[in-house]
Amino acid sequence: MGDRRTRALVSSAAFAVRLAWLADRRALVHVLVVQVLSAAGMTAALVVTQKVFGSVLAEGPAAAGRSPALVPGVIGVLVAGALFGALRLSGTARMAVLTVKVDRLVAGMVLEAAVAAELRRFEEPDFHDRLQRAVFASRRQPAQAVVLLVTAFQAALTVLAVGGAFAVMAWWLLPLVLLSAVPAVKAAGRQRGAYHDLHHDLSENRRLREYLERLLTGRDEAREIRALDLGHVLTGRWQDQYAREVESTERLLRSHARRRMAAQAVGGALTCLAVGVLWWLADSHLLPLSVAGAAVAGVWLLSVRINTFAGMLSGIGENLLRLTDLRAFTAPDEGAIPPPLMPRQKTVDEVPFGEFRAEKLCFTYPGTDTPAVRDVSLDLRPGQVVALVGVNGSGKTTLARLLAGLYPPDSGCLLLDGEPVTDLGAHRERTAVVFQDFxxxxxxxxxxxxxxxxxxxxxxxxxxxxxxxxxxxxxxxxxxxxxxxxxxxxxxxxxxxxxxxxxxxxxxxxxxxxAPLVILDEPTAALDAHAEDRLFTQLRRLFAGRTVVLISHRLRSVRNADRIYVLRGGQVVEQGDHVSLLRTGGHYADLFRTQADAYQTAGTT
Missing domain, CATH: 3.40.50.300 (P-loop containing nucleotide triphosphate hydrolases)
Incomplete structure (x- = not known):
């Protein structure tokens, strides 16, 4: 587990740097150069301070004010500090621009990956969990990762620079100072892994909260929420779901806070030991006072930087682990059907669309065992209006989605002029669909x-x-x-x-x-009766020369269809025109007479 997470951290760090490079390579280079120069300046300042301090002490306290190295050294340090301050401001400005560009790049990657996903993936809870984590990771997480990596890069350079200067003065104490950071780094790593596991466990919890937030704040939902007085009920559920995250976070922090405090105490004790050794050496005249003084400053500075760096690792690691969710979601899906190359859309006259046939189509939604469509075959010809009818849940809408190329069938195939339709993306370009829930x-x-x-x-x-x-x-x-x-x-x-x-x-x-293929799924559900009749009367004229698939639960609307397919339980149980189906006296006739009786009853009351 540890090795796998370490590899994931390294891969995510490289991914974050690559994102920054793609977003604005000049800004990234500028920021990194500023960090390198700042670290070099800190090293030089420490060395100059040690030299000036040693020169002053060598001439004695009385002559300290007249030391030829004191004033130039102080002035040099101040001037260098001002220059490096201006340099850091320019790096901060470029970093701010870089973070915005990285945010835009990553958000676009998530949106493109979501659009490229096949429709059936949206039926899978696991896909929505992955999408939620990717969206969460895209919200400033990559930009924060870049900022943290740059800051960590600066801290690492500072540690190396100060460590190098410190090694010149007291190299034998360097292992002890470095060792003081080990407990904090290990404790931070354990907490980082626990946070990432919690983040995964809360995916569906957060999706539910986001849905409740949309219900409570959406304009379209506001009417019914108030009409039913649902506000307090939904708010209470939102609070309950959020309480689970708060409780889980509190448990995690309690379990890891003690370990991190103990690690900090061990690291502090080792730093104090290093300072004590320097004090004893100086007091025993085994180490020059100037070197001991500069070394104490180096121990303090190095210890602070190392512990800061160790603290950063926790935040960086948690951030980078979340980037693994982003990488996993935006990576190409090898099992998915590749999208078309976006050619210029052709008109009906330019695209030959002859006989269209569905042959033994079967489809089962993810997470269910019962097929929504079973062994359905039908024929559609240009200029024909073909109707799909049946009670709710009979498979009409699912079949329409298969015909439109929105779902690849589990078995069976679509045929155009006898040739299998293998490119569903190209097929969708030649299809116009009006959904019931448009x-x-x-x-x-x-x-x-x-x-x-x-x-x-x-x-x-x-x-x-x-x-x-x-x-x-x-x-x-x-x-x-x-x-x-x-x-x-x-x-x-x-x-x-x-x-x-x-x-x-x-x-x-x-x-x-x-488009040459038109699929209308309850196209008049929101129209009044007169508007519905006018539309169906004009249907052939409006879609002349096209293949039309019409789905309607109002059977009087499909009486003029060239062929009617009657579905029940996902299967075609009858087919024919209106007159022949009534004459047969089967399922269609029962449905039609039931609706006709309802209209007659309504007309007499």
């Missing part, structure tokens, strides 16, 4: 539509045409800044939309994407 981007309205084709600059004319096709242009034109209005009251000049208006924006994204 995302509401609280950004300008134009972005909400143009995100349908994010790799090209927004085309204002096409944005307006997509909004018109989705029936959104009229209400968008009435916003304060029309399409440039931020869609969120949290932002200056922002505006709110109704649920139905948001759904029209999601449809506009699909129109703007202009």
């Amino acid at each position: 995302t509401r981007y609280k950004l300008p309205a134009v972005d909400n539509i143009a995100f349908g084709r994010p790799r090209t600059a927004a085309d204002p004319a096409r944005v307006r045409e997509a909004a018109r096709q989705a029936g959104a242009l009229e209400f968008l034109a009435e916003l304060p800044d029309a399409l440039d209005t931020p869609l969120g009251k949290e932002f200056t000049g922002g505006a709110d939309l109704s649920g139905g208006q948001w759904q029209r924006l999601a449809l506009a994204r699909a129109f703007y994407r202009d």
